[in-house]
Amino acid sequence: MMRGEPQILVPYDAREAVCLKEAAAQASRSQTTVKSWCALHYIGRRVAGGPWQVSRVALAMLLDGDRPALQAYLSGDRAGSLVTPYFDRAGLSKINTDRRVS
Numbered sequence: 197m198m199r200g201e202p203q204i205l206v207p208y209d210a211r212e213a214v215c216l217k218e219a220a221a222q223a224s225r226s227q228t229t230v231k232s233w234c235a236l237h238y239i240g241r242r243v244a245g246g247p248w249q250v251s252r253v254a255l256a257m258l259l260d261g262d263r264p265a266l267q268a269y270l271s272g273d274r275a276g277s278l279v280t281p282y283f284d285r286a287g288l289s290k291i292n293t294d295r296r297v298s
Contacts (some may be wrong), residue, residue, distance in 0.1 A: 198284065204240065204269075205250070205251050207271070213240075213249035213251065214250050215249065216250060218250075222255065235251060237266070239251055239257075240255075253282045269282075274291075
């Protein structure tokens, strides 16, 4: 169960984030729909007051209907068995490696 604020794109890494237009194309939905998903499912956020950024990892979890993985991600889990396959699938394995080294 998630406690506190959803940990979407936290820590922020530009390699994980895509703009609304790209996320909409990946989901085969409109940008308006993806923006509403950001609010409803916490798959994206505005970074430093700029444009919306969507987590490629969280978007994949949502599209797969994998609520347990999405809840783990939103709780801050970036290295657990539910979450790492999505980072791997998105070609973002290096993000988790970099975080463990830092």
